[in-house]
Amino acid sequence: MGLIQFTDKGLFCTKGGFYIDPWRPVDHAIITHGHSDHAKGGSKNYLCHTYSKPILQHRLGEANYQTVVWDQKLTINGVTVSLHPAGHVIGSSQVRVEYKGEVYVFSGDYKTEDDGISGAFAPVRCHTFITESTFGLPIYKWKPQQHIYNDMQQWILQNKQEGKASVLLAYSLGKAQRILGAISQVTDEIYVHGAIYNMQEVLLAHQLHHVKVIRISNELPKEKYRNAVIVAPPGADGTSWMKKFTPYRTAICSGWMQVRGNQRRRNADKGFVLSDHCDFEGLLSSIKATGCEKAFVTHGFQSVFTKYLNEIGIDASEVKTAYGNEAEEETEKEADQLNHPSS
Amino acid sequence: MKFFASLVDRLMATTKTNEKIGALEEYFHNASDRDKVWVIALFTGRRPKRTISSTLLRVWCAEYCQLPLWLVEECYHTVGDLSETIALLIDAYYTPDTHPADHSLTHYIEAFHQVEKATEAERKQVMLQGWKELQTVTERFIFNKLLSGSFRIGVSQQLMVKALAKVTQLEPAVIAHRISGKWDPGKITFDELLNDAGSLADDSRPYPFYLAYPLEAEPESLGSIEDWQAEWKWDGIRGQLIKRNNEFFVWSRGEELMTDKFPEYDPICKLLPDGTVLDGEIIVANGNEPLPFSLMQKRIGRKNLSNKIMQEAPVSFFAYDLLELNFEDYRSRPLAERRLALEQVVKLVNHEKLQLSSVVTCATWQELRELREESRQHYAEGFMLKRKDSVYQTGRKRGDWWKWKLDPMTIDCVMIYAQKGSGRRSNLYTDYTFAVRDGDSLVPFAKAYSGLTDKEFAQVDAFVKRNAIEKFGPVRTVKPDLVFELAFEGIAESNRHKSGVAVRFPRIKRWRHDKKPDEINTLDDLRQLLELYGTN
Structure with a gap:
C-alpha cells in the first residue's frame, strides 16, 4: 500500500493521517494553492505556504491555518512533510512527503517558467511523483512570457490608437497578477473588476504584489474607460457589465488560446497564449528531473499523457481527481459576484 | 506568404464584419494579382486539387517531431483541424536549420500542383521545405490548408462579395454573380474575373440563390x-x-x-x-x-x-x-x-x-x-x-x-457516445450518438451535434470528460445518463444502423433534465413512426 492513497475525498497520506487538497471537508488538509478546485472550505485544520494564507482567508474565510515556508520540514505522525515552490500562482507549492526513506511528491498545479511572482519551480527528487497534465499534449508549447507581454502591450497601444478600450480577461488569482505587471508598463491607470480588485487588495496588504489598480464601479464616470485598460475575470465576458466600456476589444489570456477554435468559441477579439501551467515539454522535463520510479498522472489529458510516458520508459498510471475545474468554478463564482457587486 | 498570413491573422482576430471587410479591402489593394485571385478562390471554397494525402501529412509530421503517430492523432482529435494540428506540432519541434523564406501564396500552390505525379520522396521534400522555411504557426497552417481543406475563418461568400464590391466599386450582386460558377484560379486574372469581359466568357455561371x-x-x-x-x-x-x-x-x-x-x-x-x-x-x-x-x-x-x-x-x-x-x-x-x-x-x-x-x-x-x-x-x-x-x-x-x-418528429433518447467537435468546438465533446431502448439494451439510431446552447455544450462536455468509459481514439463511450429530445424531419428504413432506421436532419431539441434514461422512447416507438411516416 502506497504512502499516498487516492480516496474519494482526495489524496490521503495513510501514515500521516492528513489529506492534500481534499475536495471534501477533513480534519487535516495540506493545501497546494488557493484556486477553488484545490482549496475547499470546511476542513478543521489547514497547512499551507505563508503566502497562501491570506488568499485562503480571503476565499475560504477564517479557519485554523498553519503556515510554513518552502523547504521547511515538519514531522506529522512520523511523516516528514515539506513544501516546495510550484511556480503556478502566488504561494503555490508542491508537497513532499517522506516516510522511512520513501518519498512522494504531489505537484499540485505547476509551471516551469519563472513568472517573477509565484516563486521559481524547482523539481524535487522523489520515488513517486503525482503530476497534473492540464496541457499534456505536444501541441501545447509556450512562447517565452516576455514575447507574449510584448504582444499584449502592442495590442493595448494599437487599441488606444484606434480609440478603443482594451479588456483583458484573466483569472483573478495568478493570471491577473502577471498581466497587471506587464500592462503597468504601458499604462498608469488599470481598471479592474471587483473580484480582481478584492484579490489584489489582499495581495497588496501582504506585500505579495505591487501593482495598484482602480475598482470599476457605477460611481466612476463612463469617460474614464475611454481607451482604458481593463482587467476582468472570464465570467464577465459577454455580460451587460461590459457595456460601459464600449467601444472596446477583448482578449482572453489562457493556454487554451493555443488552438484557434477555442478562441473563436469564446468570441474574443484576441487570444494571448499565456498559461500558469507547464507545456508538454515542461511536464516531461519536470517528471524526468524528479528521477521518479513511478508517476501518477491526474487532471488534464491524463490518459494520453500516461500512455506516452509509458512508451518513453517512465512507469505511469492515471488517477482520477476532482481537480482541473478551476475555470468553470471560478467563472461561475465570479459571475455571481457580478450579480452582487458589493460582496 | 507573410502578407496573406497577416490577412488571415487579422480576419481571425476580429468577430466584427466591418473589420473583416476592411482587412480584405486592404489586402486586395496591395496584394499581387495572382495571389488575389487565389484568395478569392480559397475563401469561396475552390481549393486546388489535392496532391498529398492527409495520411502522408500525419506520418511525415510524426516523423519530423519524433512523436508516435497515435499521439499526433490524439492531438488532431483535440484540435479538430489537421492543418492546425500539424502547424502547432511543427512549430513546437522546429529546429532552425533552413533559411527562412517568404514566397508568394501562388508559389506554394504551384509547388503542390507540380508534384501531382511526383514520387513520394519528392512530395515529402516539398512539404518539409515549406514547414521549415515558413516561420509562424499561421504561415504553416495556411501552407497545410492549401492541401487539406477549406479555410473556415469566418469569411462568408457574402463578406467576400462586399469587400470586392468596395474594391472594384461594382454592385455586390454583380460581384456575387461573377465569382460564382466555374473558373480556374490558375488561369484567370483578377480583372478578367471581375470585369465584364470575364463574365461573358463563362457561360456556366449560376446566379446566387x-x-x-x-x-x-x-x-x-x-x-x-x-x-x-x-x-x-x-x-x-x-x-x-x-x-x-x-x-x-x-x-x-x-x-x-x-x-x-x-x-x-x-x-x-x-x-x-x-x-x-x-x-x-x-x-x-x-x-x-x-x-x-x-x-x-x-x-x-x-x-x-x-x-x-x-x-x-x-x-x-x-x-x-x-x-x-x-x-x-x-x-x-x-x-x-x-x-x-x-x-x-x-x-x-x-x-x-x-x-x-x-x-x-x-x-x-x-x-x-x-x-x-x-x-x-x-x-x-x-x-x-x-x-x-x-x-x-x-x-x-x-x-x-x-x-x-411542418413541425419535426421527436423522440426522447439517451446519449451513448461522444466525440470532440472541430472549429470553434475544438476540444469540446459536441458530437453525440443517441440510442433508444429495446428491452434491456440500447440501440443507437442517430447522431446530432446541434441544438444546445454553448453553456449546455460545456455542461455535457464536462459530463463526458468525467464519465468516459473508453479513452483512446476520437469516440468516447459514456455512461447512458443524459436524456435528450431529438427532432428530425424524416424517417426511413436503413441497414446502415443497428436500429434499422435512419432519420433525416436530426438535431437536439432540448435537454430533458426531467427524464431518466429508463423513461426514453423505445425502438418500437421508432418503428411506429416509420410505419406512419416512413418513406421507404
Whole structure:
C-alpha cells in the first residue's frame, strides 16, 4: 500500500493521517494553492505556504491555518512533510512527503517558467511523483512570457490608437497578477473588476504584489474607460457589465488560446497564449528531473499523457481527481459576484 | 506568404464584419494579382486539387517531431483541424536549420500542383521545405490548408462579395454573380474575373440563390393570402439548370457543378431554349411523383452512376423559378411574371424530367394550414410562401420568401457516445450518438451535434470528460445518463444502423433534465413512426 492513497475525498497520506487538497471537508488538509478546485472550505485544520494564507482567508474565510515556508520540514505522525515552490500562482507549492526513506511528491498545479511572482519551480527528487497534465499534449508549447507581454502591450497601444478600450480577461488569482505587471508598463491607470480588485487588495496588504489598480464601479464616470485598460475575470465576458466600456476589444489570456477554435468559441477579439501551467515539454522535463520510479498522472489529458510516458520508459498510471475545474468554478463564482457587486 | 498570413491573422482576430471587410479591402489593394485571385478562390471554397494525402501529412509530421503517430492523432482529435494540428506540432519541434523564406501564396500552390505525379520522396521534400522555411504557426497552417481543406475563418461568400464590391466599386450582386460558377484560379486574372469581359466568357455561371428564412410567426401576419404564392417545400437538392450557347450545366446550392451526376437531365437541355436559367429542386421522382429522399442519399454517395442506381433513384427537376430567358436576366421582374414565363418554358420543353413545381391555391391561411399537415404524404416538408410581386434576391433575405415547415418528429433518447467537435468546438465533446431502448439494451439510431446552447455544450462536455468509459481514439463511450429530445424531419428504413432506421436532419431539441434514461422512447416507438411516416 502506497504512502499516498487516492480516496474519494482526495489524496490521503495513510501514515500521516492528513489529506492534500481534499475536495471534501477533513480534519487535516495540506493545501497546494488557493484556486477553488484545490482549496475547499470546511476542513478543521489547514497547512499551507505563508503566502497562501491570506488568499485562503480571503476565499475560504477564517479557519485554523498553519503556515510554513518552502523547504521547511515538519514531522506529522512520523511523516516528514515539506513544501516546495510550484511556480503556478502566488504561494503555490508542491508537497513532499517522506516516510522511512520513501518519498512522494504531489505537484499540485505547476509551471516551469519563472513568472517573477509565484516563486521559481524547482523539481524535487522523489520515488513517486503525482503530476497534473492540464496541457499534456505536444501541441501545447509556450512562447517565452516576455514575447507574449510584448504582444499584449502592442495590442493595448494599437487599441488606444484606434480609440478603443482594451479588456483583458484573466483569472483573478495568478493570471491577473502577471498581466497587471506587464500592462503597468504601458499604462498608469488599470481598471479592474471587483473580484480582481478584492484579490489584489489582499495581495497588496501582504506585500505579495505591487501593482495598484482602480475598482470599476457605477460611481466612476463612463469617460474614464475611454481607451482604458481593463482587467476582468472570464465570467464577465459577454455580460451587460461590459457595456460601459464600449467601444472596446477583448482578449482572453489562457493556454487554451493555443488552438484557434477555442478562441473563436469564446468570441474574443484576441487570444494571448499565456498559461500558469507547464507545456508538454515542461511536464516531461519536470517528471524526468524528479528521477521518479513511478508517476501518477491526474487532471488534464491524463490518459494520453500516461500512455506516452509509458512508451518513453517512465512507469505511469492515471488517477482520477476532482481537480482541473478551476475555470468553470471560478467563472461561475465570479459571475455571481457580478450579480452582487458589493460582496 | 507573410502578407496573406497577416490577412488571415487579422480576419481571425476580429468577430466584427466591418473589420473583416476592411482587412480584405486592404489586402486586395496591395496584394499581387495572382495571389488575389487565389484568395478569392480559397475563401469561396475552390481549393486546388489535392496532391498529398492527409495520411502522408500525419506520418511525415510524426516523423519530423519524433512523436508516435497515435499521439499526433490524439492531438488532431483535440484540435479538430489537421492543418492546425500539424502547424502547432511543427512549430513546437522546429529546429532552425533552413533559411527562412517568404514566397508568394501562388508559389506554394504551384509547388503542390507540380508534384501531382511526383514520387513520394519528392512530395515529402516539398512539404518539409515549406514547414521549415515558413516561420509562424499561421504561415504553416495556411501552407497545410492549401492541401487539406477549406479555410473556415469566418469569411462568408457574402463578406467576400462586399469587400470586392468596395474594391472594384461594382454592385455586390454583380460581384456575387461573377465569382460564382466555374473558373480556374490558375488561369484567370483578377480583372478578367471581375470585369465584364470575364463574365461573358463563362457561360456556366449560376446566379446566387435566393434563400428563405423559416417563418416563425403565424402566416396571418403576412397579410392577405391573395398576395402570396404557396408551393410545396420539396425535400431534394436545390439547383439551377443552365443552358447557354448550347452548353448545359447543373449547379447545386452549394455551388457544386453536378452536371455529370444527373445525366437524365440531358434531354431537357436539348429542348430548352438557349439562354435559359431555371431554379428548382433536384428530386428523386418518377416523373411528377416524388420518392423518398433517402434514395437521393444513396445515389449521391456513389462515385459511379450505374444503370441500376439510376433506375432505383430516378431524378426529375421540379422548376419553380426562371432567372434568365433569351440570355436576359429576369431576376428583377416580379415573381408573378417570372412564373408565367416559367410555365411556358416547361410546357415548351414538355419532358417528364422537367416538372413544374405546382402552386397550391387556398382561399384562407387556415385552409393552407390544414393542408400543410399532409406534407409528409407528398414527400414535402411544408410550404414555401413567396410574395407574388417579389423580385429574385441574392442570398438569405427576410420579408418576401418564407419557408413554413411542418413541425419535426421527436423522440426522447439517451446519449451513448461522444466525440470532440472541430472549429470553434475544438476540444469540446459536441458530437453525440443517441440510442433508444429495446428491452434491456440500447440501440443507437442517430447522431446530432446541434441544438444546445454553448453553456449546455460545456455542461455535457464536462459530463463526458468525467464519465468516459473508453479513452483512446476520437469516440468516447459514456455512461447512458443524459436524456435528450431529438427532432428530425424524416424517417426511413436503413441497414446502415443497428436500429434499422435512419432519420433525416436530426438535431437536439432540448435537454430533458426531467427524464431518466429508463423513461426514453423505445425502438418500437421508432418503428411506429416509420410505419406512419416512413418513406421507404
